[in-house]
Amino acid sequence: MKVEFESELWVWDARRDETWTFVSLPVDASEEIRARAGGLRRGFGSLRVRATVGGSSWTTSVFPDSGRNAYVLPVKRAIRAAEALTEGDVTAVTVELLDL
Template identity: 55%
Template sequence: MIIEFDGEVFRWDAREDSSWFFTSVPPELSEEIREIPRPYRGFGSVRVRARVGGSEWTTSIFPSSGSGSYVLPLKKAVRTAEDLIDGGPVTVRLEVLDG
């Protein structure tokens, strides 16, 4: 399964000194991902290949508590290479590897 979406970069604010940044997979696409049969992985994570601009990497998306959406972590190397900033836009292509 391959999905594409536009999102917004946000900083994980559970701790003041957090340097973790994410974007949310839209709820309707998150629901489609949840429906894919697959073995359970820790924290309900789903393995994906992500692409933002010219950057591609393998990672996992995680269910976000309360929102019903998955979140994609955006590592610093990707944020730097693609000029992503907190609150800024991001266009994502995800290939779901689990399932």
Template identity: 55%
Template sequence: MVTFRFEAELWQATSTGSWVFLSLPTDVTDEIRERSTQPRRGFGSIRVNAQIGETSWATSIFPDSKRKTFVLPVKKLVRTAEGLDMGDTPTVSVSLDL
């Protein structure tokens, strides 16, 4: 298992309304693409464990062709627990089996 730690800004998807994401940095995305041995799931997703502050959860990252990176959905439960709003830039950990 490998863990990537980075800061990223929360943003809301205009096409889905209520979904909130953060974009993984390009260098992290590149390393995941190069090293991942997981079979891709629906929409090309990769299962990960994510953590912001004291809150951790199992989720998936999804390829975003517009941004040319992976995006991580951040559910309301996490944002509420960590006191996060749109535009905030939390420190994030994403762990996955490569």
């Protein structure tokens, strides 16, 4: 399953040092992922993905966020630097689930 969307980068409220910066997957895509995953999950409810932002691709995991009712994708510092992204920027994202 592959999801393409645009999302705003946000920093996890518990850590404002930009160590934990995320984008949120669309709610409808998150619901479809939950349905397809059917209980297949790793630690913290994560699912393995291949993510692409701009010209950068990497393997990571998405995590369920009950407050947003969506999966969230961490965007590591190296990717943000390579793509010149900061909190509040909106970017195009592609997420391909690896285990589904």
